Amino acid sequence: MSHCYDCKEVFRKLDDYLDRSLEPEELESVRAHLELCEECANCCEYESSLLRCVREKLSRIDCPGDLMKRISARLAEVERRATN
Amino acid sequence: MAKKGGGTRATSAARAEFEALLQPLLESAYGYAVNLTRNEADAEDLIQEAALLAFRGFGSFTPGTNFKGWFFKILTNAYISSYRKKKRRPTSVDFDDVPEMYMYQKSSETGLLKRDPDPASQLMDKIDVEAVKDALDELPDEYRMVATLYFMQELSYQEIAEVLDIPVGTVRSRLHRGRRILQKLLWRVAEERGIVGELASQEGN
Numbered sequence: 269m270s271h272c273y274d275c276k277e278v279f280r281k282l283d284d285y286l287d288r289s290l291e292p293e294e295l296e297s298v299r300a301h302l303e304l305c306e307e308c309a310n311c312c313e314y315e316s317s318l319l320r321c322v323r324e325k326l327s328r329i330d331c332p333g334d335l336m337k338r339i340s341a342r343l344a345e346v347e348r349r350a351t352n
Numbered sequence: 353m354a355k356k357g358g359g360t361r362a363t364s365a366a367r368a369e370f371e372a373l374l375q376p377l378l379e380s381a382y383g384y385a386v387n388l389t390r391n392e393a394d395a396e397d398l399i400q401e402a403a404l405l406a407f408r409g410f411g412s413f414t415p416g417t418n419f420k421g422w423f424f425k426i427l428t429n430a431y432i433s434s435y436r437k438k439k440r441r442p443t444s445v446d447f448d449d450v451p452e453m454y455m456y457q458k459s460s461e462t463g464l465l466k467r468d469p470d471p472a473s474q475l476m477d478k479i480d481v482e483a484v485k486d487a488l489d490e491l492p493d494e495y496r497m498v499a500t501l502y503f504m505q506e507l508s509y510q511e512i513a514e515v516l517d518i519p520v521g522t523v524r525s526r527l528h529r530g531r532r533i534l535q536k537l538l539w540r541v542a543e544e545r546g547i548v549g550e551l552a553s554q555e556g557n
Contacts, residue, residue, distance in 0.1 A: 279452060283528045289509055310465070314456045314472045321476035322534070323503045325484040329383035335396065336371070336378055339403045343367055346404065 273301045278308050286315055370410050373419045374403065380505055381427060387500045388431045390489050398435060402427040424505070424515045428497065454535040462552050478547045479538060487537035495530030502527055 273281070278301045284290050285298045302309045374381075378399075385395035385402075406413075406426045413422055451457060459465050459475070468474040488496060488503075501512045509527070513520045542548050 282453065283531070284524075287509070287524075287527070289524070311453055311456050313470075314459070314465075315453060317470055317472035318455060318476065318535070319503075319531075321473055322484060322538075323506075325476070325479075325481045326387065326488065326500075326503045327383065328481050329379070329386055331379040331382040332396065335382060335399065336375055339374070339378075339400060340367075340371055342400060342404065343371070343407050346407065347364070347367060 273297045275301070275305060275308055278302070278305070279311075282312060282315060285312070286319060366410060367407070370407050374406075374423065377420050377423065381423065383504050384424065384500060385427065385431070387485065387488060387504060388428075388497070389435055390485075394435060398427065398431055401434065402430045405430060418511075418514075420505075421507075421511055421514050424501070425517070428515055450529075450532040450536045452532065454532055455539050458539050458548075462548055464548070464551050467551055467554060475542055475547065475551065476538075478545075478550075479541055483541050484538065487534055487541065490537055491530055491533055495526050495533065498523055498526045499530040499534065 278285075278298055281290060281294060281298055285295065290298065302312055381402075382395060382399055385398045386392060389395045389398055402423070406423050409426070413419065455472070455475075456465075459471055464475065465471050488499060491499060497516060498512055501507050501515060507515065509520045509523045512523045512527075516523070539548075
């Protein structure tokens with residue numbers, strides 16, 4: 269049977285909650301607390317937004333357009349040498 | 353088309369199959385390599401090396417299983433073998449226990465939480481991509497690799513554990529600690545660039 273979490277418990281479990289790695293019962297207990305506690309809900313929303321922003325910025329990478337072509341050429345060369 | 357012998361056709365078919373699997377994840381693999389090496393030229397060399405190693409070992413890959421995880425593991429090991437030794441970056445950050453929810457607490461202390469319905473985005477919008485990448489780069493290798501796989505590839509703990517060949521519990525603790533240290537680094541950037549002061553002095557909504 270799940271019990272109600274207090275702010276301290278939710279605080280400790282927030283990382284796991286954001287990573288979706290809590291057991292169903294724990295998840296339910298955290299969610300129940302977040303529905304009732306504005307402070308914890310704000311903290312959770314802040315953390316979630318922060319992770320989103322970091323992910324978005326780190327994902328901005330310009331992959332060279334012809335990289336696959338160069339890899340393919342190298343692998344073809346390896347193949348040619350192996351069959352000669 | 354030139355006439356090909358049976359052996360060559362089979363080899364080319366294997367290469368075509370390999371490349372068809374590699375192509376969809378090349379962009380994310382390149383991004384991972386750039387974040388590991390912090391240098392586009394080295395990143396491309398690393399990808400080339402990993403592709404070669406993976407192609408040579410393609411016979412050991414079980415069709416229908418997780419090619420991305422398999423390739424990223426090879427890529428990670430190639431980085432560890434060839435590049436990690438070269439980097440001896442002294443860090444300026446104190447890695448002693450950083451409190452949880454560091455930026456939230458700091459934002460609260462400086463009154464930034466009241467300024468905007470999304471105070472995290474409001475702050476992060478003023479920190480450029482290069483500063484975020486520099487902050488990631490300051491993390492010790494073991495935290496940076498976990499964080500990079502988490503942020504860029506959105507892998508689960510289990511998938512990260514398989515790529516890095518470490519226990520899931522280790523992934524969890526390194527990721528959580530790495531994120532906290534990253535928050536401390538980003539807050540330092542925000543303070544040094546006057547972003548905190550600027551936002552704190554603005555009128556609230």
